[in-house]
Amino acid sequence: MDYGALSSYFDGAVSKTLADVDIDAGRSNQHEFNGTLPLRSLFGDDDIRDIRTTFAYMCDEAEPEICDGTVTWYDARRKHPTRTEYRLYYKDNPAIRQASAGDLMVVANSDDLGLLIIFAKKGSTIESQLRWLFGFEEPDRSGYAVSKGERNRIGAVASRILGMIGIETRAPLSADIYLDDMVKRFGHTFPKGIDFTEYSISTLEGLDWADDPDRSLLACYEREELLFKVFERHLLERDLAPYLNGQLDVDGILKTTMSTFQRRKSRAGTAFEHQLEFLFKGRGIRYSAQPYTEGKSKPDFIFPSIECYRDEGFPSSSLTMLGAKTTIKERWRQVLEEANRIERKHLITLEPAVSVDYTNAMRDSKLQLVIPSQLFPTYTPSQQEWLMDVGGFCEMVEERQRVLD
Numbered sequence: 497m498d499y500g501a502l503s504s505y506f507d508g509a510v511s512k513t514l515a516d517v518d519i520d521a522g523r524s525n526q527h528e529f530n531g532t533l534p535l536r537s538l539f540g541d542d543d544i545r546d547i548r549t550t551f552a553y554m555c556d557e558a559e560p561e562i563c564d565g566t567v568t569w570y571d572a573r574r575k576h577p578t579r580t581e582y583r584l585y586y587k588d589n590p591a592i593r594q595a596s597a598g599d600l601m602v603v604a605n606s607d608d609l610g611l612l613i614i615f616a617k618k619g620s621t622i623e624s625q626l627r628w629l630f631g632f633e634e635p636d637r638s639g640y641a642v643s644k645g646e647r648n649r650i651g652a653v654a655s656r657i658l659g660m661i662g663i664e665t666r667a668p669l670s671a672d673i674y675l676d677d678m679v680k681r682f683g684h685t686f687p688k689g690i691d692f693t694e695y696s697i698s699t700l701e702g703l704d705w706a707d708d709p710d711r712s713l714l715a716c717y718e719r720e721e722l723l724f725k726v727f728e729r730h731l732l733e734r735d736l737a738p739y740l741n742g743q744l745d746v747d748g749i750l751k752t753t754m755s756t757f758q759r760r761k762s763r764a765g766t767a768f769e770h771q772l773e774f775l776f777k778g779r780g781i782r783y784s785a786q787p788y789t790e791g792k793s794k795p796d797f798i799f800p801s802i803e804c805y806r807d808e809g810f811p812s813s814s815l816t817m818l819g820a821k822t823t824i825k826e827r828w829r830q831v832l833e834e835a836n837r838i839e840r841k842h843l844i845t846l847e848p849a850v851s852v853d854y855t856n857a858m859r860d861s862k863l864q865l866v867i868p869s870q871l872f873p874t875y876t877p878s879q880q881e882w883l884m885d886v887g888g889f890c891e892m893v894e895e896r897q898r899v900l901d
Contacts, residue, residue, distance in 0.1 A: 507606075699723070
């Protein structure tokens with residue numbers, strides 16, 4: 497599903513790999529970035545004081561550090577007859593305090609948040625994803641690179657990354673055609689996850705689990721994300737209407753928003769698991785969903801069944817384990833502790849542009865990453881050679897299943 501062009505959310509963006517002189521307090525006390533031509537493309541040639549700015553430091557090991565502040569754009573040689581020397585001045589804050597040389601900095605003009613300055617840890621997945629999302633050109637001699645992402649269209653996967661940096665994507669008006677039907681079916685409360693997944697898939701035509709499982713799985717994910725946005729917006733408009741009409745109740749607003757965030761967080765993973773079950777059933781693949789293997793270990797899927805896994809006489813070479821995570825970060829290591837009988841494990845994700853450090857660590861740990869083939873281009877060429885697509889995984893499991901038939 498198309499949530500519009502990246503340029504409908506940002507007026508422009510530039511990036512820079514931070515140097516010591518940019519960020520190291522021991523090397524520079526100026527709290528300024530040089531105002532190169534790429535930055536001038538964002539701010540223009542006039543001095544601008546106290547620009548409202550959202551700062552964010554992002555890494556894979558912790559939640560983002562987000563704080564508000566201001567920056568000032570000015571020409572230090574404004575009175576000089578021939579020379580200019582632009583600077584972007586910033587004040588100290590918790591986000592910028594965590595940034596280090598080698599980290600990625602993205603400066604973007606956002607329609608929703610105003611100026612946005614993001615620092616992404618060197619070698620992290622979020623760094624790779626920001627580079628992919630904005631499509632930065634090669635940096636110039638100053639080290640700055642300009643986004644060419646105005647040509648990029650925002651789908652459900654990119655929408656999730658925008659959500660991580662505080663940008664809420666807007667569902668197209670055409671999606672409202674499903675709202676009346678959802679209200680008729682579900683009333684004014686969210687149904688069980690499996691029921692919403694089943695309904696979402698029923699609105700799709702042309703799913704081909706046999707010949708195109710990669711595209712079909714991604715289509716199911718994107719359709720459910722879209723319908724969830726439409727239905728959630730409808731419910732929020734109803735729940736927040738009293739407060740928007742002057743009935744100020746801070747506790748009520750907080751309760752509604754907290755419930756919304758909790759619902760989003762808990763739904764994402766289970767929805768993906770349900771979509772995978774439709775895939776496996778559509779191809780006639782036998783499986784057990786979330787069975788206990790050893791102790792409290794409960795992998796997402798065991799093939800061909802948990803009964804075969806528990807049968808010590810069943811060859812372990814014919815067993816397959818699949819973990820499923822829409823996003824992975826450090827959580828991929830959890831999969832290594834599940835299903836001890838299976839040496840080589842598999843993990844399926846919808847995460848684009850996972851860092852090279854992570855995929856190398858997965859390969860060394862005998863964990864195979866599985867992603868829809870449509871996301872392959874977000875990875876480096878060497879990573880793509882190692883990745884397994886959804887169709888390839890299904891064919892592997894089916895081959896092992898045929899031995900039992």
